[in-house]
Amino acid sequence: MRTLLKILAVLIGIFMMIFIGVQAYPKQHKEIQTVPVHTWNFLWDNIKSESKVDRPPDQVLNSQEWQTLDADSKPSTPPPGVEWAWVRIDIPALKGSMPSVWIEKAYANNIVAYTEYRELFDSNRQYEYDNNELLLPLRTEDAGGSIYLHMNMKEARTGIVQEIRFGHFYDLLTLYLTRDLVDVLLGGSFVLIGLVMLICAFFFHRNYIRFWLSLSIIILSIGLLVVSYSPFLFTVYPEYGQILQRLFDFALFSLLPSFLYFFQLIFGKGYKNIMFYLSRFQLGYSFFSLILLFLNVLTNERYFSIYFLFTTTILGVWMIIELLTMLAISIPYSLKKNKDAQIFNLGLAVFAGVVVFELVRYYASGQQYDLYWWKWGMVVFVISLIVVLGRRFAETHNQILQYSKELEMFNNELQRAEKIEIISDLAASVAHEVRNPLQVTRGFLQLLGERSASSDKKYIDMALDELDRASDIITDFLTFAKPGTENIKTLSISEEFRHIEGVLTPLASIHHGQLLLDMSADLYVKGNSSKFKQALINIIKNSIEALEDEGKIHIVAKRENGEIVIVISDNGIGMKPEELKRLGEPYFSNKTKGTGLGLMVTFRIIESMQGTLTFSSEKGAGTQATIRLPEASA
Ligand code: ADP
Numbered sequence: 236m237r238t239l240l241k242i243l244a245v246l247i248g249i250f251m252m253i254f255i256g257v258q259a260y261p262k263q264h265k266e267i268q269t270v271p272v273h274t275w276n277f278l279w280d281n282i283k284s285e286s287k288v289d290r291p292p293d294q295v296l297n298s299q300e301w302q303t304l305d306a307d308s309k310p311s312t313p314p315p316g317v318e319w320a321w322v323r324i325d326i327p328a329l330k331g332s333m334p335s336v337w338i339e340k341a342y343a344n345n346i347v348a349y350t351e352y353r354e355l356f357d358s359n360r361q362y363e364y365d366n367n368e369l370l371l372p373l374r375t376e377d378a379g380g381s382i383y384l385h386m387n388m389k390e391a392r393t394g395i396v397q398e399i400r401f402g403h404f405y406d407l408l409t410l411y412l413t414r415d416l417v418d419v420l421l422g423g424s425f426v427l428i429g430l431v432m433l434i435c436a437f438f439f440h441r442n443y444i445r446f447w448l449s450l451s452i453i454i455l456s457i458g459l460l461v462v463s464y465s466p467f468l469f470t471v472y473p474e475y476g477q478i479l480q481r482l483f484d485f486a487l488f489s490l491l492p493s494f495l496y497f498f499q500l501i502f503g504k505g506y507k508n509i510m511f512y513l514s515r516f517q518l519g520y521s522f523f524s525l526i527l528l529f530l531n532v533l534t535n536e537r538y539f540s541i542y543f544l545f546t547t548t549i550l551g552v553w554m555i556i557e558l559l560t561m562l563a564i565s566i567p568y569s570l571k572k573n574k575d576a577q578i579f580n581l582g583l584a585v586f587a588g589v590v591v592f593e594l595v596r597y598y599a600s601g602q603q604y605d606l607y608w609w610k611w612g613m614v615v616f617v618i619s620l621i622v623v624l625g626r627r628f629a630e631t632h633n634q635i636l637q638y639s640k641e642l643e644m645f646n647n648e649l650q651r652a653e654k655i656e657i658i659s660d661l662a663a664s665v666a667h668e669v670r671n672p673l674q675v676t677r678g679f680l681q682l683l684g685e686r687s688a689s690s691d692k693k694y695i696d697m698a699l700d701e702l703d704r705a706s707d708i709i710t711d712f713l714t715f716a717k718p719g720t721e722n723i724k725t726l727s728i729s730e731e732f733r734h735i736e737g738v739l740t741p742l743a744s745i746h747h748g749q750l751l752l753d754m755s756a757d758l759y760v761k762g763n764s765s766k767f768k769q770a771l772i773n774i775i776k777n778s779i780e781a782l783e784d785e786g787k788i789h790i791v792a793k794r795e796n797g798e799i800v801i802v803i804s805d806n807g808i809g810m811k812p813e814e815l816k817r818l819g820e821p822y823f824s825n826k827t828k829g830t831g832l833g834l835m836v837t838f839r840i841i842e843s844m845q846g847t848l849t850f851s852s853e854k855g856a857g858t859q860a861t862i863r864l865p866e867a868s869a
């Protein structure tokens with residue numbers, strides 16, 4: 236989570252830097268190098284000049300009806316039947332070589348630009364995109380004269396001109412390029428990411444593909460929207476203008492249903508399945524719009540106004556409704572502290588807020604306002620989507636790790652159980668058969684020892700010792716096979732330890748060690764007394780054998796959450812982690828005379844008492860054994 240936040244912070248930082256850099260750079264340029272002009276003149280064109288002219292007609296040049304306008308004011312309503320207008324921009328004093336004018340925005344379907352004496356430019360567009368950006372070279376002697384724009388307007392926008400600057404051609408060119416380059420870079424990278432994701436989708440598992448596919452379509456569509464909305468490509472490739480415009484519509488049609496679908500995948504169908512119906516409806520509407528798009532292209536835009544009504548005006552209002560619905564659904568999730576929902580919501584809130592604000596402005600200005608901030612809202616939103624997706628993947632990955640760990644543990648447990656099973660079967664039969672002849676042999680040897688000379692007696696005693704050891708081993712095996720499920724009684728812990736202390740204190744003193752007991756008298760468990768003692772003795776004996784000088788063995792018994800907990804800790808040699816792991820394994824021993832059966836038996840006895848035995852140890856520091864047993868009442 237922390238790393239994800241860091242990545243997010245870095246990404247946002249990078250975006251901010253690019254954004255601020257790009258925004259600041261041209262502004263700085265403007266102030267130093269260029270001359271802004273804020274007002275211009277406007278005139279409706281009543282003369283229907285049929286043939287193309289190469290300079291404005293005299294009636295226009297000498298007209299008394301010019302209105303003065305600025306970026307905020309609108310021209311008066313046109314006289315009936317008038318589709319053309321003139322805009323006159325007075326040229327200030329021009330300094331230096333290569334003077335030029337840059338007109339950031341001029342709304343018209345067609346524009347022809349003149350000075351008093353010559354034609355500068357003819358856009359000659361055959362399609363409906365009415366946003367023009369002009370960069371026109373001038374001559375030094377044009378200073379003091381005017382630029383005349385002859386503009387054709389079919390649609391609502393009426394020849395609005397914004398941001399006019401005069402200056403050196405290269406300064407204006409820089410301004411012009413850097414403004415719109417961001418859009419192309421941003422959109423282009425989104426398209427690339429979207430495409431790569433789309434290709435990746437084919438390699439995904441079925442469970443993820445819907446999630447992934449809808450997200451890649453969202454990103455791809457956003458990229459296409461940003462690229463095709465930018466005036467840059469229209470200026471550089473005017474011949475593809477119509478395709479670009481329809482590409483924008485197409486991207487919008489594919490964005491909306493996939494967006495709603497993605498939302499539905501994360502947040503479910505919502506109150507009364509509202510998301511489900513919304514995304515279904517949007518899918519239908521997108522198809523309908525797509526058909527309209529084809530018809531519009533096939534009829535050569537003859538019914539453009541109908542197309543525009545359905546695919547822009549109505550769709551825009553509909554989008555506001557959809558975004559508000561999504562916000563309404565996702566907010567309760569964030570309040571429930573769902574991290575994914577919070578991240579998603581933050582992105583969505585930024586995006587939806589910006590879009591709603593801009594759409595409202597768009598309609599409030601009579602569809603004159605140009606949407607600008609929406610793409611940055613989208614960037615924020617897409618980042619939040621990617622973070623959510625990444626979190627989902629990380630979560631799944633962790634789950635898989637967890638499962639595989641559990642599987643490994645389970646496997647080990649199974650192997651151990653199998654081994655124990657085999658040994659206990661073998662042990663039961665062999666031990667039983669061997670024990671009798673062993674006892675008989677021991678008896679005869681003892682007899683023999685009493686009669687023989689003292690020189691032989693030494694050997695006979697050694698033989699007896701070894702026989703006792705063999706007998707011990709057999710007892711271990713038998714205990715293992717029958718861990719004492721018979722003769723179950725209620726055992727007093729302090730009582731049991733009193734016996735054990737008596738048996739083991741001599742052994743402890745041989746090893747220069749001390750047994751320290753700490754327990755109350757009212758602790759009881761259920762079990763077979765001799766087996767329980769054997770289990771404890773095995774553990775404590777190991778501790779004693781591990782002691783070095785000034786050895787101490789603490790034995791503490793207490794009650795904890797309805798369990799009896801016995802902790803036996805020594806300050807002996809301790810164990811390495813790999814030794815610790817092998818405890819309880821048959822024949823695992825580090826001692827020259829060890830059998831490696833003691834703990835195996837102990838584990839078995841504790842298990843048969845429904846308890847657990849765990850060890851913790853550190854090489855050189857000591858070992859701690861913890862036994863937990865269900866408490867019994869006295
Ligand atoms: P044995 O005592 O016959 O070697 P156990 O099963 O009782 O067999 O013990 C197995 C091994 O575990 C011992 O050899 C010893 O290396 C290690 N061990 C057990 N308890 C301790 C302890 N308290 N301190 C250090 N090592 C221990």
Ligand code: MG
Nearest residue numbers: 773777833834
């Ligand atoms: Mg032992």
